[in-house]
Amino acid sequence: MDVCGFNQTLLISVKVSAVWFVRVLAVSPSLNSDAEKALPAFPLGWKINIVALYYNHLGEQFHSHNIQTTFATNRDDLVHLTTDKDSKSFLVQTVSPGLTVLMVQGHPTNPSLSDYIPLLVLPAISEPPGSLRPGDVICFNSPVTNLNDQRGRWNVSSSQILQMNSETGAAIAKNSGTVVVYYKLEGGQQTFQQVVVEPASLPLVSVPTDRLLTNWPEASEYIVSVDLNTSAANTAQCTLDQWEAIEKNLQPKAKLQCLLHFSAPYLHMKTLQAVFHASSFYDINTAQYSCRIYVRPQSNSILHVLSTVSLSISLSVSLQTQSSASVPLPFPLSSTSVQSSVLLPYVPAFCCPVTEINLSHQQPVAEITLFGTKDMLSTLQVLSDTPDIAISEFHSAEDPTLLLLSVYSTSHFLDQASSTASITLYTQLSTQTHKVRVTRVVDRQESGQLKAYLHSEHLFIGTFVLFAVLAAAAALFIAYNTMLSHIQTQPAVYPDSITDQQRNLLVWLTPTDRSLQRRRWLWSAR
Structure with missing residues (x-):
């Protein structure tokens, strides 16, 4: 088989020289902040990747070396070091706030092959401005963001001690103990803060000094302030988003329970429970609890x-709490409560079933019946808006819970066709007021007299109108006849230019003496 192709030779120059100095470079993701200034220190809990770089006498970086690098710190309690396998890089984990010095050494006998870096570690989560107790509301904040300026999410080591809203960082303390608050960014980096919640204190209940509790339906809400020894400074730095999360998600008022207890006959217990209702309340403006x-x-x-x-x-x-311990227990936490009680100053409302009375000539006096306790009726005040109404009180010796009010009217009030007045009942023990309307009405006798008077008046008016019409008709008739007779007694003048035919017509139109005498005889006095 023949081999086809090209033979290529590569020449690589390798420069070998002595190491003159070493530098340390952090290669971890950059630390971003939403504040105007950069962070003064590394966040507590942050991870830092550090690499040792070696250079020759010309400042050129070595791609490879055979130096065994060592790392050390002067405070092992502030940071933890983890060396990689190549001994050229290592991981620094900040665990406690403080200042430590990191040393990188290439040779123990050559000082130029050493480098030192100060590492300042501070919490990146805002600390509570005041002490925390169960019932306290606090808002955590951190300026740390990721590369895209996105904020992280919040978490807590124990939700039994601190209930946290993961999106905003708002939290409420539920029980005493030590808890760790975490703020984690997308990508794995996180910072933390340790928070201590002190034991709950006994609630201090304060009743209003300017008013008493009453069962009057129109009375305003009765507010009893509850001091849990919480600090309002913990909510001073809350944002609008955090306040919304506190009100909708955390609901601090649900941690406080307000219960009413009645000392009354058994038959009235259900009625009292249906009339009075107590609920807890948390004011986001003052960070105070109340019932x-x-x-x-x-x-x-x-x-x-x-x-x-x-x-x-x-x-x-x-305040509902749970007994917690610093170490995990194999059994559930037992529920406990810190409770206080106070006797409320109560005064029952008076009852007046009458809202309107009528007065007339036949019934010039009316009575109003009131029911109430002896203390309530003794302080009752009665006020009329007109001096035409007089009121007298009568206290029953047999029944001290009964009061009779007699209402009198003057002749001036009854002489008016339509009169109204108002009587106001009030007491200095509460804000209760009751109004009674007084109306002047017409009775049967007055109604009959009024009808007879109106009938006679109508008859007189009709007669007067009839005679007036007859007199006017007679006057018109006399005036007409007088004018007509005056016209007929004038002599007829016949000009010479009148023809015979016209003269005959005038003679026919002119009445004769006989007819004129007949008419005069008709109106003769004889």
């Missing part, structure tokens, strides 16, 4: 029953 008590609408019968019932209402506030 808000609402009063549901009630019928008049329920309002009547509760107005005279003597009872006491207490509020218990608890």
